[in-house]
Amino acid sequence: MGTSMNDTSSAGAHSHVGAAVPVTAAPGVDGRGAVMLLRIVAALACLETLVQGLLAGLLLNGDVDSIDAHGFNAYVFEILVFLQVVAAVLLWRRNRWLRWPLMAAVGILVAAFVQTFLGLESSLAAHAALGVALCGMQTALVLRAFLLRAEKSVTAA
Template structure:
């Protein structure tokens, strides 16, 4: 979890052999927006999984909420890309949020297409992958630490 473009010191939290790194970046508002939107999108993937499980259990009435929720998730991921652009504009060296958000957006559009064509095996598999990708994105977004503005004396 350490990349060459990171600024900041590694934290004491360790996961296996990887060291979580806190990155000091500019743009407190953009970072907050990225965190909030990505966390809500992550929760949305869990709701999607619940609705999908209900559908696979035979509750055909859950197909409409699952479809509607898919479009809500697409909107949230699009907002996540916009927030990642704002973070990137303030920190040109920090490219992973934008690259990851665009990758998740492409996977989301692919997921919707697979669902509309009833490719169940691929749709379920990509849905699980999207949930994992979004969870990792949220965890990494919370490693960003905003630079404190200078205090006036």
Template sequence: MHDTSSEGAPSHAGPGTILVPARVVEGRGAVTMLRVVAALAALQTVVQGLLAGMLLGGDVDSIDPHGFNAYVFELLVFLQVVAAVLLWRRNRWLTWPLKATIALLVLAFTQTLLGLEGSLAAHVALGVGLCAMETALVLRAFALRVNPAG
């Protein structure tokens, strides 16, 4: 288990568990942008799931909102990449946000293509995966420790 809430000497949480200290990141604005946009994108995946469920349940009128929201999700993921680049420029050692957001963007485009092609099984499975990945990104983004001075 890793301690992401402190910096300094490793602390002990119990027998045999050593918590490794987290590094403090610079760039409060970039972290805030990443957190906000990732939270909105995660919420968007839930909306997409609801619209997909309506569509699969026979509500054909939900296809247009589902398609529109797909493009909104792609825009939000693109903004996540921008935030991750800004964060990486201040913290060259911090690469996971950039790698994760680029992977999400590629998968979001793939998801849209699968939906347009009518590959229902792959489209639904990837949609569930995107929801999980986006949720994980939000949790990790909110676990970042930001330097109070920067």
């Protein structure tokens, strides 16, 4: 007569919270090398956000010497994010319909520059908040990059 909260069939009349949503396979993208490059650089940049958080925590705990490492690591992160943009451009050039990696990578790069500016200006509240946001944005990009299905190149070299 009724449906349970775990009923995921289409026979139920109502949609339930937590019901499974069918996922269709994402279309394959051209360029295994570009996909792999994006995945590697994005994963390394994601790890850098965690290192930045650790270094910031050390600084907040009173280890004033960690500020130099935190500053240096910020530039390492920016270089990785720039390389992430390059990888996203390479991927986009082969798959003009696939715009989200490029938009996300450019957005993260802009946010990283703003983050560095806020840190240099000692705007710590905004700097800390944007740092947490950058960690989340970078994690989301990595997760989505690993969901891309790379196919053999369809264009002749």
